[in-house]
Every structure is written in C-alpha cells, then in structure tokens.
Amino acid sequence: MPIIQFKDQNIHCDKQQILLDELLAAGCSVPFSCRAGLCHSCLMYATAGTPPKTAQQGLNQEQLQKNGFLACQCHPDADLVVRLPSHQHDAMPAIITSVTALNQVVKQVQISPSRLIDYHPGQQIKLTHHGHERTYTLVSHPEQDQELIIHVQRIAGGNISQWLCESAAPGDTITLCDVQGDCYYQSKNPHSPLVLIAAEVGLGAMLGVIQDALWHQHRGPIHLIHHVPSVADLYLQDSLRELCQRNQQLSYHTVVGSWTKDSLPQLTYLQQSHFFFAGATPRIMEYWTTLQQFNIPLSQCSVISFGLEEVSNQAVDNLDLSF
Numbered sequence: 136m137p138i139i140q141f142k143d144q145n146i147h148c149d150k151q152q153i154l155l156d157e158l159l160a161a162g163c164s165v166p167f168s169c170r171a172g173l174c175h176s177c178l179m180y181a182t183a184g185t186p187p188k189t190a191q192q193g194l195n196q197e198q199l200q201k202n203g204f205l206a207c208q209c210h211p212d213a214d215l216v217v218r219l220p221s222h223q224h225d226a227m228p229a230i231i232t233s234v235t236a237l238n239q240v241v242k243q244v245q246i247s248p249s250r251l252i253d254y255h256p257g258q259q260i261k262l263t264h265h266g267h268e269r270t271y272t273l274v275s276h277p278e279q280d281q282e283l284i285i286h287v288q289r290i291a292g293g294n295i296s297q298w299l300c301e302s303a304a305p306g307d308t309i310t311l312c313d314v315q316g317d318c319y320y321q322s323k324n325p326h327s328p329l330v331l332i333a334a335e336v337g338l339g340a341m342l343g344v345i346q347d348a349l350w351h352q353h354r355g356p357i358h359l360i361h362h363v364p365s366v367a368d369l370y371l372q373d374s375l376r377e378l379c380q381r382n383q384q385l386s387y388h389t390v391v392g393s394w395t396k397d398s399l400p401q402l403t404y405l406q407q408s409h410f411f412f413a414g415a416t417p418r419i420m421e422y423w424t425t426l427q428q429f430n431i432p433l434s435q436c437s438v439i440s441f442g443l444e445e446v447s448n449q450a451v452d453n454l455d456l457s458f
C-alpha cells in the first residue's frame with residue numbers, strides 16, 4: 136500500500152482510493168472544488184516519487200516539470216512526498232472602499248490592499264473576516280485598476296458573502312492572502328478564438344479574462360455567454376454591449392434557464408477555440424459535458440469552479456449550489 140507523506144503525516148493510501156479523499160479523511164487541509172479534473176483547485180506537487188500520468192491531464196508544462204498532479208484524479212501507485220502549491224502572498228490587511236449592487240444578489244466590492252499584489256485577472260484571492268474565509272476571483276486588472284475588484288453573490292448561510300452583500304461598508308478591514316489559480320488569459324496565441332461561458336456571478340471572472348485579452352491586444356474572435364436562471368440574474372448588460380461595440384472581435388449573448396447542447400452557439404471557429412468557463416460546480420459539469428459532445432479536449436479548457444473548496448479545520452463559507 137503506497138505511503139503518501141504530506142507535511143508531518145504519513146498516510147497509507149489504498150490504490151483503489153482517490154488521494155484527495157484519503158488526505159481529507161486523514162484531516163489534511165487540501166483545497167478542492169469540482170472533483171472532476173477540471174478546475175485545478177486540488178493541484179499538488181510531488182517532491183519525491185512520480186505521480187500517475189492519469190492525474191496530470193490538463194496541466195501545463197511548468198506544472199508538469201514540477202511534478203504537479205491533481206489530487207482528485209490521483210490513485211497513487213507508489214510512495215509520494217507531496218506538497219501544496221506555494222502561494223504568492225502572505226496575509227495582508229486591506230480596506231473595503233466601495234460596495235455596489237450589480238443586480239438583486241450580486242455586489243461589486245472594491246478593495247484597497249495595503250501593498251501591491253501581482254496577479255492575473257481570473258486568479259483567486261482568499262479573503263478573511265472575523266475568522267471566516269472564502270476565495271474570490273479577481274475581476275480587476277492590475278494595469279488598469281488601482282484597486283482590487285471582486286463580484287460577490289449573496290448565498291444563504293454563507294458567512295462572508297452575506298457580510299459582504301449586507302453589512303460591509305467602505306472603511307471596513309479584511310485580510311487577503313494566497314493569490315492562486317491558472318485560469319487566466321495567456322497571450323501565447325493571440326489569434327486563437329476564445330469562447331467564455333459564465334454561470335451567474337462567474338461573469339466577473341470571465342470579464343476579467345476578456346479585459347486582460349483586450350489589454351494584450353488579442354486578435355482572435357472572443358465570444359462570451361452569460362448563463363443565468365432568470366432574466367433578473369443578468370447584470371452588466373449595457374457595459375458588455377458597449378464593450379462589444381468598442382471591440383469588433385468581441386460578441387456576447389445570454390442564456391436564460393436550462394443549459395442544453397443547443398445553448399452553445401454554432402460558431403465557425405468552435406473546434407479551434409480555447410474555452411474558459413466559470414461557475415458553480417454543477418454548471419461547470421454541464422458545460423464540460425456539452426464540450427465533450429463537440430469533441431473539445433480538456434487541453435482546450437480553463438475552468439474556475441465555485442464549490443465547497445474550503446478545507447477541514449478551517450471556517451467554511453457555506454455555499455448553496457442550487458440554481
């Protein structure tokens with residue numbers, strides 16, 4: 136039975152079991168979300184031993200060179216010493232500077248950190264307030280925005296989201312740390328078509344990716360789909376239409392209600408596109424199922440999945456995933 140060493144623990148791991156489950160069962164703090172190999176929340180690195188190839192699908196060259204693997208896809212077949220990614224920033228105080236309603240349940244929160252943060256739009260940052268913590272996607276652009284911007288959806292029972300949406304005010308202090316995530320615009324192929332699918336508040340992440348693509352003068356077509364349960368859940372429609380008018384390669388449409396295979400528009404460049412999608416895990420799985428029906432490989436997808444990514448021994452900002 137392989138032995139997995141993580142921090143000061145040695146975990147005997149059944150080959151039939153998934154490493155993520157074994158680590159969580161042993162009380163280890165490991166982030167996760169989709170459990171399907173899509174979102175990379177559970178990315179870990181092996182500092183000794185070789186992780187199974189099946190746990191490395193969809194990782195980039197840099198992650199592979201460092202022996203990266205996805206814990207949710209890993210059935211260990213040999214001993215490993217593993218670690219979590221080292222994040223870029225230690226905890227720092229920050230001040231909320233504005234809270235603006237975007238629709239009935241989504242607020243835009245602007246935050247002034249106490250020092251400069253190096254990040255890509257679409258990456259996540261951990262926000263802590265009064266012992267509760269939750270990770271939010273950065274919508275702002277480091278070159279264009281002086282402050283950090285996040286979009287927050289009010290979720291029943293979610294400590295942080297309820298505080299941010301109902302009580303937080305300019306001047307309130309929070310703590311930020313751990314910029315992470317690999318779902319962001321990469322300018323390697325500026326002519327590649329991009330298709331972005333946002334479920335509800337996932338729009339913020341996709342907007343960040345689009346603004347970064349435009350900042351890098353992306354030349355290929357960019358198509359954004361905003362998927363919501365009802366018309367009342369749409370937001371930033373006018374801003375997005377204006378953005379499309381100013382940038383000819385950008386187009387945008389909405390999908391209201393259930394997602395079906397036909398929700399994906401018949402774009403001539405669909406097969407060549409790189410796909411970004413962001414939203415709650417059940418929506419992400421729907422989009423991935425559709426893309427598989429079009430034979431789109433995982434290597435053409437970058438995903439942000441909002442799930443119960445909180446870890447054991449830490450406060451959980453409960454998330455109701457019902458749509």
Ligand code: FES
Binds near residue numbers: 168170205
């Ligand atoms: S890829 Fe492992 S939890 Fe999403």
